[in-house]
Amino acid sequence: MEGHDVSVIPLVELKGIVKRFPNVVANDHVDFSLMPGEVHALLGENAAGKTTLMNILYGFYHPDDGEIYVKGKKVRIKSPADSIKLGIGMVHQNFRLIPVHTVWENVVLGLKETGFILNKKKLAEKVKRVCEEYGWNIDPNAKVWQLSVGEKQQVELLKLLIRNAEVLILDEPTSVLTPQETKNLFKALRIMAKKGRGVIFITHKLEEVFEVSDRVTVMRKGRVIATKLTNEVTVEELANMMIGRSVLFKLVKPAIKKGDVVLEAIGLKVMGDRGVLALDGVNLRIHSGEIVGIAGIAGNGQEELMEVLAGIRKVYSGKVFIDGEDVTNKGARYLIEKGVAYIPSESTRWALIRDMTLVENIALKLYRSRNFSNILTINWRKLFEFSKKLIEEYDIATHSPSKLAGILSGGNLQKVVLARELSATQDGKIPKLILAAYPTKGLDVAATEFVQGLLLKYRALGSAIILLSEDLEEIMMLSDRVAVISKGRIVGEFSPTEKTVEEVGMMMVKGNTALGGRKVCLS
């Protein structure tokens, strides 16, 4: 509660909130408060626990532990209906609007005080008044699907304002907006704050924190790292709090002469899930025997880069070559056969099936190989023997390959994915290109060491490796070359010996602000 007037009762106060999901603690004793008249930024990387915390406040999830106070009174929020009654409203990342209905109908939907018969005139006036207040120009009779993204967001806010919400939660509201729309949104947020409402603004973009917020709370791995007044903190401090540092052990990284170019990407543009460019002209060249680390704040296009190189996402424009062959948009199967191994982020979810056996999981790509099948049928006995060998080689804690994958721990599951991807892409040959997205995430020290050792081993064997990591030090330590990605562009490439972790951290952050066309210079 640094630097705040203690006599003012906070609009919302969360104390010691704990929320556990299977295998992960999303919120670990989180404290948070919101004052009337402030815009409070909630900053953190993806999966830091920001959205979970807000979903708890919104009544979407129930905390396993902790207390919630609204205007000084202890409350239990059982559902979004409760939170709306308490004056708390949330605008989700994906809008909850009915596209075929009009703006007006969407706003009225679920409104309590309307009664059975709508007083359309009175409400229409109220809608108009609110719009004028914020300088919005939405036609209440327009169908929602006709609106631009920015306007849809205004409708969402309108819904909350009509319900007199005093606490407005916005979950990464700018991720879908154009710079101009973002500016308008920030203007509206400032007006809301001036009127004594409280705004919680979830983001992972540092420059936005400085642009709109009064106070900022940084979260990492489910914990609050700090809460500060925005004008008392520097970009560097925030970046360090957000990205974090970890204790590392020394790895022996032998010098290796890099070989031929394995992968070349030229002018790669790719659409993200939200229909905006996730990659905006990426050029990348990787040799065999080389690890290239991609450093960047989560959500800047690095995962889309991996997906497109694995053939799971379509190339919008640009070209991808492997060994000089144009493989643009050839599809996942073709690339697998070319020798691309892919360890996706959240691999236990996207690269494994929990209620299938280990053999079946190991067979996921291998079942097509001539060694293990003929035209029609799969040789399960041979696969079983092969799986047994892999289990031994990778030291996977299980009695038998015919056990279900779901009973294994996260670390062991990651080993299963690695075992399959590294040894099984193409009939015993080593993979040409290894795409490793956060391969050590969530693993304990021993497993981390094991995975890092594996990557170095395959580097020595001549694979080209692209590595993503949440841990900047890991990238610096393992990579032969580091590329910094920001807003879908590579903004810098260098050898890890040339720069310090702090400098790279600044590049990640500055790259983020560069496109905003505005200097972040406070303190």
Add this chain to the structure above:
Amino acid sequence: MFKLERRMHISRKVSSIIVFLSFLLAFFVTGVLFYFLGVNVIQFYSVICSVFITPNLLIQAVFRSIPIILASLGLVVAFRMGFWNIGAEGQMYLGMVAATGIVILHVFYEAIPVSLMLAVMSAASFLAGGAWCLIPASLKAKLGVNEILTTLMLNYIAMLFVDYLVYGPWRDPEGWGFALSVPFPDYATLTLGGHPSIAGIIISVAVATLVYILFKYTKFGFVLNVLGKSSEVAKYAGMSVGRATLLGSLISGGIAGLGGFYVVSGMIGRLRPRASPGYGYTAIIVTMLAQLNPWLILPAGIFFGGLLTAGDALQSLLRLPSSAITVFQSVIFLCIVLAEFLRRYRIVLKRWKQ
């Protein structure tokens, strides 16, 4: 305070126990229900039991179970790949239409040699049922249309299409104006071994074996299995999801179409309106009860065939309307849905912390 917790995984043993207990629960719930309706519950169940121990009735039960079994085997393929095909009923009707069409072609134009009739009829039924299932499958693969709605709605179209045919162009000219097709000549009926149920059993066991082999040994079966668990992982593994969806549903609808072939060629001997009393819907219950296991489909199917047979006896002995059996079936279905829920979630007793 009860709390539901998602299970991360479940062993096959626990899973079958849950299903079996839910199945028993259905007997209990139905018993209570009928007790309060003033039915003699003991007599009710003894009539049902008698079906399975009286040879004549058992044969009848098996006979009526064959279209259910075939439709279920088709559903096993669809459900395993996560394609929620509710349209076995319609696919069966298309199978009937195709088989009847071949007979009509033969009777009026003599286009097909007699010795090949049954083979051509069954092939045509398979293709017609499969094609009917391809409509919702391609809508799903290309446009992402929910298959539950489309398969269900196509049932009514198929049923009314049969009505149109037998009231219209396919009405038997010598049939005294009844809405019936021409009767099938002997060489177009399944008379192998004296009773049509024998051919039916052979077909059912053969299809069950093929379905078993498909999923146990073949590459395509493996792709369908993976697709059913997670289409994202299937895409990740480089499997072509669209093609698998289409081919899988072709097989699924095709097997149901074979069931339709059996109905007209083995049971009725001609096409008539409402030729299926809902075999395709009962098949959904059977498939769920058998846990998508092709071998378990056989006993589960016979059980439901027995229920249909018992329906007649209940009508005459207990003066119960035959829809009493529908009630029983529905309770079984609800209990299986409950089992499905318990397979996914675990109920945990938990105290609220103050």
